[in-house]
Amino acid sequence: MTLLDGKKTSNDIKDEIALEVQAMKERGEKVPHLAAVLVGEDGASLTYVGSKVRACERVGFESTLVKMPASTSEEELLAKVKELNENDAIDGYIVQLPLPKHIDEQKVLLAVDSEKDVDGFHPENFGKMALDMPAFIPATPYGIMELLDRYDVDTQGKNTVVIGRSHIVGRPMSILMSRKGNPGNSTVTLTHSRTQNIEEFTKEADIIISALGVPEFLKADMVKEGVTVIDVGITRVPDESHPKGYVIKGDVDFENVSAKASFITPVPGGVGPMTIAMLLKNTLLARKVRQ
Numbered sequence: 001m002t003l004l005d006g007k008k009t010s011n012d013i014k015d016e017i018a019l020e021v022q023a024m025k026e027r028g029e030k031v032p033h034l035a036a037v038l039v040g041e042d043g044a045s046l047t048y049v050g051s052k053v054r055a056c057e058r059v060g061f062e063s064t065l066v067k068m069p070a071s072t073s074e075e076e077l078l079a080k081v082k083e084l085n086e087n088d089a090i091d092g093y094i095v096q097l098p099l100p101k102h103i104d105e106q107k108v109l110l111a112v113d114s115e116k117d118v119d120g121f122h123p124e125n126f127g128k129m130a131l132d133m134p135a136f137i138p139a140t141p142y143g144i145m146e147l148l149d150r151y152d153v154d155t156q157g158k159n160t161v162v163i164g165r166s167h168i169v170g171r172p173m174s175i176l177m178s179r180k181g182n183p184g185n186s187t188v189t190l191t192h193s194r195t196q197n198i199e200e201f202t203k204e205a206d207i208i209i210s211a212l213g214v215p216e217f218l219k220a221d222m223v224k225e226g227v228t229v230i231d232v233g234i235t236r237v238p239d240e241s242h243p244k245g246y247v248i249k250g251d252v253d254f255e256n257v258s259a260k261a262s263f264i265t266p267v268p269g270g271v272g273p274m275t276i277a278m279l280l281k282n283t284l285l286a287r288k289v290r291q
Protein backbone atom coordinates (compact mmCIF):
# COMPACT_ATOMS: atom_id res chain seq x y z
CA MET A 1 0.00 0.00 0.00
CA THR A 2 1.28 3.46 -0.92
CA LEU A 3 0.09 6.47 1.03
CA LEU A 4 -0.82 9.38 -1.26
CA ASP A 5 0.87 12.02 0.87
CA GLY A 6 -0.91 15.29 0.18
CA LYS A 7 1.05 17.15 2.81
CA LYS A 8 4.40 16.35 1.22
CA THR A 9 3.13 16.78 -2.36
CA SER A 10 1.51 20.12 -1.56
CA ASN A 11 4.78 21.29 -0.01
CA ASP A 12 6.63 20.26 -3.19
CA ILE A 13 4.14 22.27 -5.27
CA LYS A 14 4.45 25.29 -2.97
CA ASP A 15 8.25 25.11 -3.30
CA GLU A 16 7.89 25.06 -7.11
CA ILE A 17 5.54 28.07 -6.99
CA ALA A 18 7.83 29.96 -4.59
CA LEU A 19 10.72 29.53 -7.06
CA GLU A 20 8.60 30.99 -9.87
CA VAL A 21 7.54 33.91 -7.69
CA GLN A 22 11.18 34.54 -6.80
CA ALA A 23 12.03 34.67 -10.50
CA MET A 24 9.13 37.08 -11.13
CA LYS A 25 10.46 39.36 -8.39
CA GLU A 26 13.96 39.25 -9.86
CA ARG A 27 12.54 40.29 -13.23
CA GLY A 28 10.82 43.21 -11.49
CA GLU A 29 7.35 41.81 -12.24
CA LYS A 30 4.27 42.10 -10.08
CA VAL A 31 3.78 39.04 -7.84
CA PRO A 32 0.42 37.21 -7.77
CA HIS A 33 -2.20 38.65 -5.42
CA LEU A 34 -5.04 36.46 -4.09
CA ALA A 35 -8.03 37.82 -2.22
CA ALA A 36 -10.46 35.76 -0.15
CA VAL A 37 -13.92 36.92 0.89
CA LEU A 38 -15.33 35.39 4.05
CA VAL A 39 -18.90 36.19 5.07
CA GLY A 40 -19.81 35.25 8.64
CA GLU A 41 -18.03 33.33 11.37
CA ASP A 42 -18.33 29.64 10.37
CA GLY A 43 -15.53 27.86 12.27
CA ALA A 44 -14.41 25.55 9.45
CA SER A 45 -14.49 28.36 6.86
CA LEU A 46 -12.38 30.59 9.15
CA THR A 47 -9.81 27.79 9.39
CA TYR A 48 -9.73 27.17 5.62
CA VAL A 49 -9.45 30.83 4.70
CA GLY A 50 -6.74 31.34 7.33
CA SER A 51 -4.75 28.47 5.77
CA LYS A 52 -5.16 29.96 2.29
CA VAL A 53 -3.82 33.34 3.42
CA ARG A 54 -0.86 31.74 5.25
CA ALA A 55 -0.06 29.68 2.15
CA CYS A 56 0.14 32.91 0.13
CA GLU A 57 2.75 34.28 2.50
CA ARG A 58 4.74 31.07 2.29
CA VAL A 59 5.10 31.25 -1.53
CA GLY A 60 5.61 35.03 -1.72
CA PHE A 61 2.15 36.00 -3.00
CA GLU A 62 0.33 39.06 -1.80
CA SER A 63 -2.99 38.32 -0.14
CA THR A 64 -6.03 40.20 1.07
CA LEU A 65 -8.61 38.79 3.46
CA VAL A 66 -11.99 40.49 3.20
CA LYS A 67 -14.06 39.67 6.30
CA MET A 68 -17.72 40.61 6.21
CA PRO A 69 -20.30 40.07 8.97
CA ALA A 70 -22.96 37.32 8.72
CA SER A 71 -25.54 40.09 8.41
CA THR A 72 -24.03 41.28 5.09
CA SER A 73 -26.76 41.72 2.46
CA GLU A 74 -26.59 40.15 -0.99
CA GLU A 75 -26.32 43.66 -2.41
CA GLU A 76 -23.32 44.48 -0.23
CA LEU A 77 -21.56 41.28 -1.18
CA LEU A 78 -22.23 41.86 -4.88
CA ALA A 79 -20.78 45.37 -4.49
CA LYS A 80 -17.62 43.85 -2.94
CA VAL A 81 -17.38 41.35 -5.83
CA LYS A 82 -17.66 44.21 -8.33
CA GLU A 83 -14.92 46.10 -6.49
CA LEU A 84 -12.60 43.04 -6.62
CA ASN A 85 -13.36 42.57 -10.34
CA GLU A 86 -12.32 46.16 -10.99
CA ASN A 87 -9.29 46.23 -8.68
CA ASP A 88 -6.32 45.76 -11.00
CA ALA A 89 -4.01 44.78 -8.12
CA ILE A 90 -6.03 41.60 -7.47
CA ASP A 91 -5.17 38.72 -9.85
CA GLY A 92 -7.66 36.22 -8.48
CA TYR A 93 -10.10 35.84 -5.65
CA ILE A 94 -12.45 33.41 -4.01
CA VAL A 95 -15.71 33.81 -2.15
CA GLN A 96 -15.60 31.17 0.56
CA LEU A 97 -18.63 28.86 0.58
CA PRO A 98 -21.09 28.21 2.12
CA LEU A 99 -22.62 31.70 2.21
CA PRO A 100 -25.31 32.71 4.75
CA LYS A 101 -28.77 31.42 3.74
CA HIS A 102 -30.14 34.86 2.80
CA ILE A 103 -27.55 35.26 0.01
CA ASP A 104 -28.10 33.63 -3.40
CA GLU A 105 -24.85 31.72 -4.00
CA GLN A 106 -25.43 31.34 -7.76
CA LYS A 107 -25.93 35.07 -8.18
CA VAL A 108 -22.64 35.76 -6.42
CA LEU A 109 -20.65 33.14 -8.36
CA LEU A 110 -22.03 34.49 -11.65
CA ALA A 111 -20.86 38.00 -10.70
CA VAL A 112 -17.21 36.93 -10.31
CA ASP A 113 -15.04 37.94 -13.28
CA SER A 114 -14.27 34.56 -14.90
CA GLU A 115 -10.64 35.67 -15.45
CA LYS A 116 -10.22 36.12 -11.69
CA ASP A 117 -12.26 33.03 -10.77
CA VAL A 118 -9.39 30.97 -9.33
CA ASP A 119 -11.93 28.62 -7.68
CA GLY A 120 -13.17 27.63 -11.15
CA PHE A 121 -16.80 27.91 -9.98
CA HIS A 122 -18.05 30.33 -12.68
CA PRO A 123 -20.12 28.56 -15.40
CA GLU A 124 -17.70 29.85 -18.03
CA ASN A 125 -14.77 28.03 -16.40
CA PHE A 126 -16.87 24.97 -15.57
CA GLY A 127 -18.11 24.76 -19.16
CA LYS A 128 -14.64 25.23 -20.59
CA MET A 129 -13.35 22.46 -18.32
CA ALA A 130 -16.06 20.10 -19.61
CA LEU A 131 -15.14 21.04 -23.20
CA ASP A 132 -11.37 20.46 -22.74
CA MET A 133 -10.65 24.17 -23.16
CA PRO A 134 -8.07 25.99 -21.00
CA ALA A 135 -9.84 27.01 -17.77
CA PHE A 136 -9.45 27.36 -14.04
CA ILE A 137 -10.09 23.89 -12.59
CA PRO A 138 -11.73 23.77 -9.12
CA ALA A 139 -8.93 23.36 -6.59
CA THR A 140 -9.98 20.13 -4.87
CA PRO A 141 -10.56 18.08 -8.06
CA TYR A 142 -7.42 19.64 -9.54
CA GLY A 143 -5.47 18.60 -6.43
CA ILE A 144 -6.74 15.02 -6.76
CA MET A 145 -5.68 14.89 -10.43
CA GLU A 146 -2.25 16.19 -9.42
CA LEU A 147 -1.87 13.53 -6.69
CA LEU A 148 -2.85 10.76 -9.15
CA ASP A 149 -0.36 12.18 -11.65
CA ARG A 150 2.59 12.58 -9.27
CA TYR A 151 2.12 9.09 -7.81
CA ASP A 152 1.68 7.56 -11.30
CA VAL A 153 -1.68 5.98 -10.47
CA ASP A 154 -2.95 4.27 -13.64
CA THR A 155 -6.39 5.67 -14.52
CA GLN A 156 -6.47 4.61 -18.19
CA GLY A 157 -9.62 2.60 -18.91
CA LYS A 158 -10.13 2.00 -15.18
CA ASN A 159 -13.49 1.93 -13.40
CA THR A 160 -13.66 5.11 -11.36
CA VAL A 161 -16.52 5.55 -8.91
CA VAL A 162 -17.14 9.05 -7.57
CA ILE A 163 -19.34 9.31 -4.47
CA GLY A 164 -21.17 12.63 -4.18
CA ARG A 165 -22.31 15.05 -6.90
CA SER A 166 -21.45 18.43 -5.33
CA HIS A 167 -20.59 21.31 -7.64
CA ILE A 168 -17.25 21.75 -5.83
CA VAL A 169 -15.93 18.17 -5.88
CA GLY A 170 -18.02 15.23 -7.16
CA ARG A 171 -19.42 16.69 -10.38
CA PRO A 172 -16.15 18.27 -11.64
CA MET A 173 -14.22 15.16 -10.54
CA SER A 174 -16.46 12.97 -12.69
CA ILE A 175 -15.79 15.22 -15.68
CA LEU A 176 -12.01 15.37 -15.19
CA MET A 177 -11.63 11.61 -14.80
CA SER A 178 -13.65 10.96 -17.95
CA ARG A 179 -11.71 13.47 -20.08
CA LYS A 180 -9.11 12.35 -22.56
CA GLY A 181 -5.64 12.49 -21.03
CA ASN A 182 -3.48 11.28 -18.21
CA PRO A 183 -4.78 11.16 -15.54
CA GLY A 184 -8.17 10.59 -17.13
CA ASN A 185 -9.64 8.20 -19.69
CA SER A 186 -11.52 6.46 -16.90
CA THR A 187 -14.94 4.88 -17.16
CA VAL A 188 -16.71 7.00 -14.60
CA THR A 189 -19.76 6.25 -12.46
CA LEU A 190 -21.09 9.21 -10.46
CA THR A 191 -22.98 7.92 -7.43
CA HIS A 192 -25.02 10.01 -4.98
CA SER A 193 -27.68 9.97 -2.28
CA ARG A 194 -30.28 8.39 -4.61
CA THR A 195 -27.97 5.63 -5.88
CA GLN A 196 -29.32 2.18 -5.00
CA ASN A 197 -26.98 -0.51 -3.65
CA ILE A 198 -23.92 1.70 -3.85
CA GLU A 199 -21.65 -1.17 -2.78
CA GLU A 200 -22.40 -2.92 -6.09
CA PHE A 201 -20.55 -0.04 -7.76
CA THR A 202 -17.77 0.44 -5.20
CA LYS A 203 -16.92 -3.30 -5.19
CA GLU A 204 -16.20 -3.12 -8.93
CA ALA A 205 -14.20 0.11 -8.72
CA ASP A 206 -10.48 0.38 -9.46
CA ILE A 207 -10.53 3.95 -8.14
CA ILE A 208 -12.97 5.39 -5.58
CA ILE A 209 -13.19 9.12 -4.93
CA SER A 210 -15.44 9.79 -1.95
CA ALA A 211 -16.77 13.30 -1.32
CA LEU A 212 -19.80 12.51 0.79
CA GLY A 213 -19.16 13.93 4.25
CA VAL A 214 -20.28 10.84 6.18
CA PRO A 215 -17.52 9.73 8.59
CA GLU A 216 -16.15 6.24 7.85
CA PHE A 217 -18.88 5.51 5.29
CA LEU A 218 -16.65 3.40 3.04
CA LYS A 219 -15.91 0.05 4.71
CA ALA A 220 -13.45 -2.68 3.75
CA ASP A 221 -16.22 -5.05 2.55
CA MET A 222 -17.32 -2.42 0.00
CA VAL A 223 -14.01 -2.39 -1.92
CA LYS A 224 -11.93 -4.85 -3.89
CA GLU A 225 -8.26 -5.76 -3.35
CA GLY A 226 -5.86 -3.30 -4.94
CA VAL A 227 -8.30 -0.38 -5.06
CA THR A 228 -7.11 3.24 -5.10
CA VAL A 229 -9.06 5.34 -2.57
CA ILE A 230 -9.24 9.13 -2.48
CA ASP A 231 -10.95 10.44 0.65
CA VAL A 232 -12.28 13.98 0.34
CA GLY A 233 -14.34 13.84 3.55
CA ILE A 234 -13.45 16.27 6.34
CA THR A 235 -16.20 16.07 8.94
CA ARG A 236 -15.74 17.56 12.41
CA VAL A 237 -16.87 14.91 14.91
CA PRO A 238 -17.33 16.12 18.51
CA ASP A 239 -14.69 14.60 20.82
CA GLU A 240 -14.24 16.10 24.26
CA SER A 241 -10.91 14.30 24.79
CA HIS A 242 -9.34 16.63 22.19
CA PRO A 243 -8.33 20.21 23.03
CA LYS A 244 -10.35 21.56 20.08
CA GLY A 245 -13.43 19.58 21.14
CA TYR A 246 -13.57 17.67 17.83
CA VAL A 247 -11.63 15.33 15.58
CA ILE A 248 -11.54 15.40 11.76
CA LYS A 249 -12.92 12.22 10.17
CA GLY A 250 -12.79 11.21 6.53
CA ASP A 251 -15.40 9.24 4.54
CA VAL A 252 -13.24 6.11 4.68
CA ASP A 253 -12.68 3.51 7.42
CA PHE A 254 -8.95 4.03 6.85
CA GLU A 255 -7.63 1.31 9.14
CA ASN A 256 -9.50 -1.51 7.41
CA VAL A 257 -9.75 -0.15 3.84
CA SER A 258 -6.02 0.66 3.68
CA ALA A 259 -5.27 -3.05 4.27
CA LYS A 260 -6.87 -3.81 0.85
CA ALA A 261 -5.79 -0.67 -1.03
CA SER A 262 -2.86 -0.16 -3.39
CA PHE A 263 -3.03 3.64 -2.97
CA ILE A 264 -4.94 5.64 -0.37
CA THR A 265 -5.07 9.22 0.94
CA PRO A 266 -5.00 9.84 4.71
CA VAL A 267 -7.27 12.32 6.51
CA PRO A 268 -5.89 14.74 7.49
CA GLY A 269 -2.85 15.19 5.23
CA GLY A 270 -4.32 13.90 1.96
CA VAL A 271 -6.61 15.92 -0.28
CA GLY A 272 -6.97 18.92 2.09
CA PRO A 273 -3.47 20.41 1.69
CA MET A 274 -3.61 19.75 -2.08
CA THR A 275 -6.65 22.02 -2.40
CA ILE A 276 -4.68 24.97 -1.08
CA ALA A 277 -1.64 24.25 -3.25
CA MET A 278 -3.82 24.14 -6.38
CA LEU A 279 -5.56 27.38 -5.47
CA LEU A 280 -2.09 28.95 -5.42
CA LYS A 281 -1.32 27.34 -8.78
CA ASN A 282 -4.52 28.83 -10.24
CA THR A 283 -3.62 32.24 -8.83
CA LEU A 284 -0.15 32.04 -10.39
CA LEU A 285 -1.82 31.16 -13.71
CA ALA A 286 -4.23 34.10 -13.33
CA ARG A 287 -1.27 36.47 -12.88
CA LYS A 288 0.51 35.03 -15.92
CA VAL A 289 -2.60 35.39 -18.09
CA ARG A 290 -3.11 38.99 -16.93
CA GLN A 291 0.58 39.83 -17.41
Ligand code: GUN
Binding pocket: 094, 095, 096, 097, 098, 119, 139, 140, 168, 275
Ligand atom coordinates in the same frame (compact mmCIF):
# COMPACT_ATOMS: atom_id res chain seq x y z
N1 GUN B 1 -15.88 25.71 0.63
C1 GUN B 1 -15.43 24.43 0.66
N2 GUN B 1 -14.48 24.25 -0.28
C2 GUN B 1 -14.33 25.42 -0.92
C3 GUN B 1 -13.49 25.86 -1.98
O1 GUN B 1 -12.70 25.13 -2.56
N3 GUN B 1 -13.63 27.17 -2.34
C4 GUN B 1 -14.52 28.00 -1.74
N4 GUN B 1 -14.60 29.26 -2.17
N5 GUN B 1 -15.31 27.63 -0.76
C5 GUN B 1 -15.22 26.34 -0.34
